Amino acid sequence: xxxxxxxxxxxxxxxxxxxxxxxxxxxxxxxxxxxxxxxxxxxxxxxxxxxxxxxxxxxxxxxxxxxxxxxxxxxxxxxxxxxxxxxxxxxxxxxxxxxxxxxxxxxxxxxxxx
Amino acid sequence: xxxxxxxxxxxxxxxxxxxxxxxxxxxxxxxxxxxxxxxxxxxxxxxxxxxxxxxxxxxxxxxxxxxxxxxxxxxxxxxxxxxxxxxxxxxxxxxxxxxxxxxxxxxxxxx
Numbered sequence: 001x002x003x004x005x006x007x008x009x010x011x012x013x014x015x016x017x018x019x020x021x022x023x024x025x026x027x028x029x030x031x032x033x034x035x036x037x038x039x040x041x042x043x044x045x046x047x048x049x050x051x052x053x054x055x056x057x058x059x060x061x062x063x064x065x066x067x068x069x070x071x072x073x074x075x076x077x078x079x080x081x082x083x084x085x086x087x088x089x090x091x092x093x094x095x096x097x098x099x100x101x102x103x104x105x106x107x108x109x110x111x112x113x114x
Numbered sequence: 115x116x117x118x119x120x121x122x123x124x125x126x127x128x129x130x131x132x133x134x135x136x137x138x139x140x141x142x143x144x145x146x147x148x149x150x151x152x153x154x155x156x157x158x159x160x161x162x163x164x165x166x167x168x169x170x171x172x173x174x175x176x177x178x179x180x181x182x183x184x185x186x187x188x189x190x191x192x193x194x195x196x197x198x199x200x201x202x203x204x205x206x207x208x209x210x211x212x213x214x215x216x217x218x219x220x221x222x223x224x225x
Contacts, residue, residue: 032212043118043205043216044157089157093212099162099169100145102214106156 004092006105013112019077021108023090026071030092030103035064035075038087038107047088048075080112116140118217120206126223127196135191135220139208146189147214148181149205157205163189196224 005024013019023033034049050057050064050073057064063076077084090105119138127133139146148160159173163183174180178197183189193200201224207214 034213036216041218043207043218045216046213049213099164100209100212101162101170102147102212104157104159109154 004090004103004105006090006108008108009106010109011111013077013080013110015080015082015112015114017080017112019075019080019084019110019112021075021088021090021110022072023074023092023105024070024072025092025103027092027094027103028071029094031095032093033064033066033073034091034093034102035062036089036091038089040086044089077110080110082112082114085110085112118206118208118215120204120217120220122220123218124221124223126225128225129198130195132192132194133196133222135193135204135206135222137189137191137206137208137217139187139189139206140210140215141187143208143210143215144186145209145214146183147207147209148189148191149207150175151203151205151219153202160191160204193222196222198224200224 035047036044037047038044048059048062052068061078066073088108091102093102121136146163150158161181162170165186166183178194181191203219203221205219207216
C-alpha cells in the first residue's frame with residue numbers, strides 16, 4: 001500500500017515530441033505528489049508538484065495530470081529537448097503523526113534524441 | 115550557502131575501513147534525510163531526522179550504518195567496516211515542509 005509504481009523504466013523520445021511518464025499509488029492518505037529530475041552526477045531536484053485537489057498543473061513545458069479516482073498521476077513534457085534527458089522520479093507524500101513521509105517511484109530514464 | 119552541501123564529494127576507501135559522510139542542510143530545515151543510490155538505480159531511504167532525533171531508521175541496511183544529527187543542523191552518516199556492496203552515491207536532503215532539497219551526494223567507492 002505504500003508503493004508508488006512508476007513506468008516506463010526507460011523512454012526514448014525524438015526532439016520536439018511528448019514524453020509521458022506514469023505513476024500509480026494505493027494509499028489514499030497521500031496528499032502531495034512531486035516530480036523530481038536528476039541529471040547524471042547531481043542530486044534530484046524538484047521539478048513540479050501537485051496536490052490532489054486539482055487535476056492538472058502546468059509549468060512551462062511540464063504538466064502533471066492527476067486522476068484521483070484512478071489513483072494515478074503522470075508527467076508530460078511537451079516539445080521535449082535533448083537537455084531534458086535525465087532520470088525522473090515521481091513521489092507521493094503523506095503525514096504520519098508529526099512526521100512527513102515521502103515514498104519514491106523507481107525512476108524513469110529519459111533520453112531525447114536530437 | 116543557499117543549498118544542501120555534502121562532503122566529501124568523492125571517497126575511495128579500502129574494504130574494512132570506516133567512513134564518515136557529512137551533510138549540511140539548508141538553514142532552518144528541521145527534517146533531514148539520508149538516501150543511498152546505486153548506479154542506475156532509484157533512491158533507497160536510509161534514515162530520517164526530525165530535529166536531532168531519528169524517528170525513522172528503518173532503512174539502515176545493517177548495524178554497520180549509523181547516523182547522528184547535532185544542533186538541528188549538520189548530520190553525519192557513518193559506515194563501519196565498509197564492504198564493496200556499500201559502494202554507491204549517498205544523498206542527503208533537507209526539508210521544512212513537503213519538498214525535499216537534495217545535496218550533490220557523496221560518491222563512495224569501496225575497493
